[in-house]
Amino acid sequence: xxxxxxxxxxxxxxxxxxxxxIRAIEDQGADWVHVDVMDGHFVPNLTFGPxxxxxxxxxxxxxxxxxxxxxxxxxxxxxxxxAGADMLTAxxxxxPHIHRTLQAIRAVGMKAGVALNPGTPAEAVTDLLDVxxxxxxxxxxxxxxxxxxxxxxxxxxxxxxxxxxxxxHIQVDGGVDPTxxxxxxxxxxDVLVAGSAVFRGGSVDAAHVYGENMRAI
Ligand code: DX5
Ligand code: ZN
Numbered sequence: 484x485x486x487x488x489x490x491x492x493x494x495x496x497x498x499x500x501x502x503x504x505i506r507a508i509e510d511q512g513a514d515w516v517h518v519d520v521m522d523g524h525f526v527p528n529l530t531f532g533p534x535x536x537x538x539x540x541x542x543x544x545x546x547x548x549x550x551x552x553x554x555x556x557x558x559x560x561x562x563x564x565x566a567g568a569d570m571l572t573a574x575x576x577x578x579p580h581i582h583r584t585l586q587a588i589r590a591v592g593m594k595a596g597v598a599l600n601p602g603t604p605a606e607a608v609t610d611l612l613d614v615x616x617x618x619x620x621x622x623x624x625x626x627x628x629x630x631x632x633x634x635x636x637x638x639x640x641x642x643x644x645x646x647x648x649x650x651x652h653i654q655v656d657g658g659v660d661p662t663x664x665x666x667x668x669x670x671x672x673d674v675l676v677a678g679s680a681v682f683r684g685g686s687v688d689a690a691h692v693y694g695e696n697m698r699a700i
Contacts, residue, residue, distance in 0.1 A: 484673075485652075485673045486673065487668060487673060487674075487675070488514035488515055488673060488674045488675070489512070489513055489514050489515075489675055489677065489681075489697050489700060490513065490514060490515035490516065490517040490546075490548055490654070490674055490675065490676045490677075491508045491513050491516065491517060491676075491677060491678070491681040491682070491693070491697070492517040492518075492519055492628065492656070492676050492677065492678035492681075493505065493508075493516065493517070493518060493519075493539070493678075494519040494530065494628045494678050495628045495629070495678035495679045495681065495682035495683075496682055496685075497685070501535075501538070501539055501542070502539075502541070502542045504682075504685075505539060505542040505543055506542055507685075507693055508681065508693050508697070509542075509543070509544055509545055510694075511691070511693050511694030511697060512694055512697050512698070513545060513681075513697065514545060514546070514674075515545055515546040515547075515548045515570075515674065516539070516543045516545060516546070516547055516548060517548045517550060517656070517676045517678075518536055518539060518547060518548065518549045518550065518568075519550050519552065519678075520532065520536070520549060520550065520551050520552060520553060521552045521553070521625075521626065522552065522553035522554070524553070524554060525552050525553050525554040525574070525576075525577055526552040526625050526626035527626050528626045528627055532559075532562075533559065533562035533563060533565070533566045534566075536549060536563065536566040536567070536568065537565070537566035537567060540566060540567035543567075546569045546570060547567060547568050547569050547570070548568075548569065548570045548572070548596075548654075548674075549563055549566075549568040549570065549571050549572065550572045550596075550598065550619065550656065550676075551563075551571065551572060551573050551574070551577075552574065552625045552626070553577065554574075554576075554577040554578055555577065555578050556573045556577050556578060556584050557578075557580075557583070557584055557587060560584070560587050560588055560591060561591060563593070564591040564592060564593055568593055569593065569594060570593065570594040570595075570596055570616065570617060571588045571593045571594070571595060571596065572595075572596030572597065572598050572617065572619050572654075573585070573588070573595075573596070573597065573598065574597075574598045574599075574600065574625075575597055575598065575599060575603060575607045575608070575611075576600055576603060581597060581611065582610070582611060582614060585597060585611060585614040585615055586614055589614070589616075594616040594617065595614065595615050595616050595617075596615065596616060596617035596618070596619050596652075596654065597611050597615045597617070597618055597619065598618075598619035598620075598621060598625075598656075599618070599619065599620055599621060599638070600621050600624065600625065601621055601622070601623070601624055601633050601635060602624075604638070605638045605641040605642050605645065608642065608645065609645065612645060612646060612649055612651060613649070615651060616650070616651060616652065617651060617652040617653070617654055617674070618642050618646070618651060618652070618653050618654070619654040619655075619656055620635050620638055620639050620642060620653065620654070620655050620656075620667075620672070621635070621656055621657050622634075622635050622655055622656065622657035622658050622659070622663070622667070623656075623657030623658050625656075625657075628678040628679050629678070629679040630657060630658055631658055632657065632658025632659070632660070632663045633657070633658070634666070635655075635667075636666055636667060636669075636670040637670075639653060639655065639667055639670035639671050639672055640670045640671055642671070643670070643671030652673055652674050653671055653672045653673055653674070654672065654673075654674035654675075654676060655667040655672040655674070655675055655676065656676035657676075659675050659676060659677040659680060659700065660677065660679075660680040660700065661680070661699045661700055664677075664700045675700060677696075677697075677700055680696060680699075680700060681693055681696045681697055681700070682696075683696065684696070
């Protein structure tokens with residue numbers, strides 16, 4: 484299914500009120516809920532781990548899309564399956580055995596995503612496309628919301644060519660807003676992550692504001 488999907492990143496939500504924030508974005512049309520897990524080691528920021536993600540699951544009625552910015556990954560796969568992740572994405576840069584990691588993610592019943600940092604070429608996924616359900620092309624260096632979009636449209640188009648007829652999503656994450664979204668969609672992306680562009684202006688009548696923001700993307 485290559486129809487366009489919006490996946491708001493709750494990294495830009497109110498950390499004291501995740502349940503309400505998740506309900507607000509889903510009520511207003513979010514297709515997936517994107518959950519950014521950071522370990523203070525693979526990236527210079529720290530967010531939350533499996534117990535928090537399990538708590539989010541109670542509120543997510545769509546697809547819980549968990550983006551791991553952690554290294555190592557393998558020791559935590561079971562914990563995220565148990566927490567209820569539908570899609571679990573690991574970075575190619577996170578260790579020497581990404582192929583094994585993707586197989587392990589599928590083996591416990593989740594969809595497997597593979598992420599590329601801006602400095603990593605499309606060719607890094609050449610031999611992973613039969614063990615992956617999604618390729619995540621980062622358009623910022625991971626770690627923080629609200630960063631400036633980096634133009635990775637050539638890489639997105641290259642990955643789209645490499646995927647061919649396979650059922651593999653292309654997700655784009657970082658600096659996606661009403662200006663940059665059309666560029667990445669034209670290049671072949673079908674899942675757009677957006678944090679600050681969705682949650683900006685929230686808090687008073689959040690559901691209303693978030694819906695407007697999503698429709699603008
Ligand atoms: C960055 C995260 C993103 C982040 C995007 O490391 O992976 O998901 O929340 O935030 P915006 O949309 O504000 O760039
Ligand atoms: Zn992310």
